[in-house]
Amino acid sequence: MAPSISTIDSSKPLNILDFVVHKGHGVKGLAELGLKTLPHQYIQPPQERFDTSSCEEVNQDSIPVIDLSNWDDPKVTKAVCDAAKKWGFFQIINHGVPIRVLEDVKDATHKFYALPAEEKMKYSKERSGTNNVRFGTSFTPEAEKALEWKDYLSLFFVSDDEAASLWPPVCRNQALEYIRSSETVVKKLLKILMNGLNVKETDETKESILMGSKRINLNYYPKCPNPELTIGVGRHSDVSTLTILLQDDIGGLYIRNADTMKWVHVPPVTGSLVINVGDALQIMSNGKYKSVEHRVIANGNENRISVPIFVNPRPGDVIGPLAEAVENGEKPIYKHVLYSDYVKHFFRKAHDGKATVEFAKV
Numbered sequence: 001m002a003p004s005i006s007t008i009d010s011s012k013p014l015n016i017l018d019f020v021v022h023k024g025h026g027v028k029g030l031a032e033l034g035l036k037t038l039p040h041q042y043i044q045p046p047q048e049r050f051d052t053s054s055c056e057e058v059n060q061d062s063i064p065v066i067d068l069s070n071w072d073d074p075k076v077t078k079a080v081c082d083a084a085k086k087w088g089f090f091q092i093i094n095h096g097v098p099i100r101v102l103e104d105v106k107d108a109t110h111k112f113y114a115l116p117a118e119e120k121m122k123y124s125k126e127r128s129g130t131n132n133v134r135f136g137t138s139f140t141p142e143a144e145k146a147l148e149w150k151d152y153l154s155l156f157f158v159s160d161d162e163a164a165s166l167w168p169p170v171c172r173n174q175a176l177e178y179i180r181s182s183e184t185v186v187k188k189l190l191k192i193l194m195n196g197l198n199v200k201e202t203d204e205t206k207e208s209i210l211m212g213s214k215r216i217n218l219n220y221y222p223k224c225p226n227p228e229l230t231i232g233v234g235r236h237s238d239v240s241t242l243t244i245l246l247q248d249d250i251g252g253l254y255i256r257n258a259d260t261m262k263w264v265h266v267p268p269v270t271g272s273l274v275i276n277v278g279d280a281l282q283i284m285s286n287g288k289y290k291s292v293e294h295r296v297i298a299n300g301n302e303n304r305i306s307v308p309i310f311v312n313p314r315p316g317d318v319i320g321p322l323a324e325a326v327e328n329g330e331k332p333i334y335k336h337v338l339y340s341d342y343v344k345h346f347f348r349k350a351h352d353g354k355a356t357v358e359f360a361k362v
Contacts, residue, residue, distance in 0.1 A: 024121030026137045026151035031222035038226035044146045050297045063087045069094040081196035088277045088292035097181045108174035109218040109305045132156035149230045149298045153218040198324045212314035219306045224298040232296035240278030240310040250304040256293040283334045286321035315340035334360045
């Protein structure tokens with residue numbers, strides 16, 4: 001059941017942080033109170049609000065949409081590498097992940113967020129039986145000056161057995177099937193990208209560093225009373241090797257064109273997956289492939305969901321420029337860092353654009 005204004009003691013001012021974070025209602029519960037104005041805790045400073053004048057014109061270039069019907073076509077491999085260098089983002093169609101799997105995980109996301117707050121709270125930081133399963137809101141509420149208009153369920157994949165016992169039953173099977181179904185796509189994309197760095201053989205050690213761990217998030221962005229004053233997700237780049245994102249048909253994801261610094265909308269394309277380079281791959285490629293800033297706007301008319309899979313090194317892996325990326329005498333831009341240290345640095349602060357990657361600079 002959604003909370004109603006009548007179930008909350010109207011004689012007391014609503015403690016937003018307690019209601020949203022500690023009682024597990026999330027931003028979804030807040031939106032369902034029928035608020036007419038945005039709580040001040042969500043009002044972003046002017047420089048972080050989304051200004052449409054900072055966007056590319058509608059007829060300008062956008063990120064490529066790459067048809068993967070023929071993986072061996074040299075035009076396909078070139079398009080993937082070129083997109084990773086120029087944009088850091090591209091969309092793929094005819095990728096081989098069944099549309100049924102994509103629709104099922106979207107439906108499961110809606111079903112999870114339809115659960116009562118007390119059910120979702122079982123998976124919160126305070127109550128979850130493991131750090132690998134986490135229901136939360138915003139990004140890092142304790143470190144943020146202004147909160148983001150988003151709820152999330154984050155599921156770190158360890159094994160099928162752990163998922164069977166600890167992931168929410170309402171979305172477990174669908175999330176696992178999405179991860180399994182995307183694995184071939186991920187391996188093929190990484191093979192293409194590694195070939196672009198003159199890495200001809202991806203042995204078990206390299207494969208582990210590239211894709212040794214996976215995390216899937218089920219994200220929910222409720223309709224917002226004053227979308228122009230807040231954001232769904234702030235400016236950031238991912239810490240992954242690659243991110244595989246399933247959007248719904250609402251739209252709202254924007255990426256920053258690294259050349260013009262203008263924001264470019266990533267329009268939903270039916271049946272597509274959005275692929276983006278993460279910081280780990282930028283570091284391993286010595287900056288050849290670009291991990292770029294992106295953000296999600298708040299929506300005043302509709303609820304939006306998205307389901308990213310973050311393909312990462314393992315926490316205990318050390319990442320740095322691959323030997324092949326600097327074999328022609330290029331100077332290493334990045335040092336070697338323990339991946340878990342890099343991730344901890346990312347999560348201990350609010351979203352701040354591309355600042356995290358400075359942690360790994362030489």
